[in-house]
Structures are given as C-alpha cells and as structure tokens.
Amino acid sequence: MTELEIAGRVVELIRRLAGPDAQAEAVVTRADLALTRFANSFIHQNVAESGVGVRLRVHVDGRTAAGSGSLVDDDGLRALVERTLAAARLCPPDPAWPGLTPPSPIVASAVFDESTAFAEPDERAARVRDFVDAVGGLEAAGYCRTSYRSGAFANSAGHSALGRTTEAAMDGIARIGGSDGVARHCADRLADLDGAALGARAAAKARAAADPVELPPGRYEVVLEPAAVADLLQNLSWYGFNGKRYAERQSFAEPGAEQFDRSVTLVDDPLHGSAFPYDLEGSPRRALTLVDAGTTRAVAHDRRSGAELGTGSTGHGMIGASTFGPTPRNIRLLAAPADAAGGGVGAAATGGTAAAGATGGGSVATGVTGAVADPDTAELLADVQRGLLVSDFWYTRVLDPKSLVITGLTRNGVWLVEDGVPTRPVRDFRFTESYPRALGPGAVLGLGRWSVRQPDRIDGVWWEAPPLRLAAWNFTGGASG
Structure with missing residues (x-):
C-alpha cells in the first residue's frame, strides 16, 4: 500500500470499530536515513535504515488518545487502532479538543532531489575523503548524512495530504593539539555539500586557534558566526515563539511590540528547505513571519494552542506539542539588505544563501583574518575596535x-579582535545572556549578507543565518572559573 492508502485504511478502521462519530487522523511517514561517520580521519561507521511509521490520534466520547506503530499489514494496523481506542477509554475528558483539520489546500513539497534520496554510501564517503584530505594531516571527525522522507495524512473529516523531501548535511571538526575548528552545512541536495571546502575551513580555524590566551570575564562586543547564531534561533524557537508557553505567559514574546533591533527579521520558512508541506495535524505549512524589522508578529501554534487564543493553527502541530508546546523548526534570520550597515552588496532583503562550501560566498580573505573568518564575517569585523569573534x-x-536568560559555553574557536583584525585565539568562556536583550533595539551592529543553513540533530530541522555583530555579550566565566 502507498502511504495515503495506509492512512486511509487506519481512518476507515476507526470508523468501523468506534462508529461514525469518532474523529481520527493518521500520519504515515516512510523514511530512508543514512549516515557515514568518521573519527581519527577514518570512516568507522556507515549505517542506513528504512522504515514506515504510522501515528494515529482519535477523539472518542469526548476523550483523546494517540498511538503509533510500524507494522502496516492488516493485522498491524488493526492492533494499532484497537490499542489506541483502548487508551482513549482510560483518558480523562478533553474539553479543549480543537477538532480535526478541515479539507485544506496543500502546496507540493518544495524540495525533492532523487540523487540525494537514493545516494550510495560511496557518495557520502567521497565527501568525507575530500574533508579529510583538505585538513592536511590534522585529526578529523564528523559525519555526512542523507535522508529521504515521503508521507501522507488523512483524517475522518475528509482531509488528505501528500509530501516528500530530501536533505543532506555534513558536520566536521579538524583538531590539532587541543584546538578544534568546525565547519557545518545543511542542504537540500547532496551535490551541494563540498567536503573539501568544509575541511579547509575547519583546518584553518583549528590552526589559528592554537595556544589561546585567557581573557577576563566581562561584556564584549561580539561577531557570532552562523553556527553560534543557530543556537540563538533554536532557543528563541523553543522558549519564545512557542505558542503553549506564550499562552501560559512563560514567553518573552509580545506580538506587536518592537522587541528586537530593526535589522532583525525572523521567518519560520519550512518550504524554503527540506520539510513536509503539512504538519502532524494535516494543517498546511507556510512561511510565518515571527519578527518583522524588529517587531514581534507571531508565535507558533498547533490547533489546540491556536484555538485557545482564537488565532488558529500556524501549521506547527508536532509530537510533544501538547506538553512542551508547538515550536518553529526552520527559522531563517534574513541577511542584510544591500544598503544596510555591515551588510555590503549582494544580498536582497530576502536574504542571501551561501554556496556549497558555506564559506560566505567568496574566496577566503588573506592574512590573519582569512585564517579564521570568511569574507562576509571579515566585513563585520572590520569596524570592531575591540571585541571577540x-x-x-x-x-x-x-x-x-x-526573559530567556541562557547560560552556556563557547567552543571550536574564539579570537580577540583589535582594530578590525583577529589578533590572537582566546580560551573558551562561559556566558550568561538574555537572548532577546542581546538582539534588542540598538543592540545589533551588523548582519552578514550571506546566510548559511546549519543542520540540527534531527533531519528536517534546520536554522539559517548570516554572521551577526552584536554590541555586547555577557561572558561570566573564563577557563579558570
């Protein structure tokens, strides 16, 4: 059976076993995932898995329950339906049940690349080889992965949807002594991953990070590379633009208020990259502007949180949304427009995207700056009198x-910047910072003009951003404590 036939079969079983008044929705996903992992500059693991998962949610007699399974023959589907109905009888009443998604138009998946969907192990291994060769004898470790997902949704309200998508990602570290350099890139196509460019970038940063000095804690002006900015986007997503937390008044978000610098525009844009065009509840997924030129505009909702606030779903139904809350998972920090300070020429207001090597869209700059910063980042560094990269x-x-105060650590390279030039590597810091405050009005001094997509641990989840120059970042501890 196709994915849509399986989903329809599950819904029909609910109707037969629980009666015509039962409400049901089924999501079927077929996944082909492959990972090539390397350490000590050798591939030590190549794994692949292929399987079909079925997730069912029912609302019967005012009670709601969910179940999942991986057996898609008649016996397996019937067992899934029976145990989910049994669970529903034991659940408490659910007066906040928002109902099923009605028939809605779903756009076709934006991204599908057949060569990525059916990539062979030697194609991933070739990129690992390029990475290892490019580090020039340094110790290398990391992974290259590919994924292909196809799926379908059906519910008893007559709504159905189809989707398929591909993704490729590479994350590698080069090490010399105690110094690490990292390079990451996530793309819709395996062909867009350049292992040699990523390896060269990681090696240059590792060499430039040797023999770091220790600086005292304090507030420093910073330029954050895309990997660091990705952590900001992830935490803003989980704890700020989370519709359940917003409804519970546990989020900083205040739609309509100017909470960020005017250079900040954040868009959750699943169809820009590898994601299904519908969510777990069958709601259409579309671009959602979270912050527009500094003003908070929206938070993410599934049907339940959207009904509670009277706004409706934004297409963010997902596993765990009823407990943790619905969150954006494909946030883009739009790059600087051509005429913006620190933005330079070459990116429209919609934001540029870096090429395959994720090196900022150009050749590596010369001198000390070029060893640790791509041209886009170097442009932001040029006006820093004293700060940190x-x-x-x-x-x-x-x-x-x-207030989204976060504590954490730096890693994979920090450099002191003096008069626009990285002059020496610095030992890692602990920081304690409010992410909204750090991006607040007047706090953003520059945005890069090229965005780089960073992979998440879960395929289909990614964060895309240019480098970012901030007026201050609060470092609360150094290597000595």
Missing part, C-alpha cells in the same frame, strides 16, 4: 524562561 556555542541551558 565566536565560532560556536554549546551546552546551553535556560536559567529564566520568561
């Missing part, structure tokens, strides 16, 4: 969800 953040944790 930060490659990446990690191990970030929320201290205060309402």
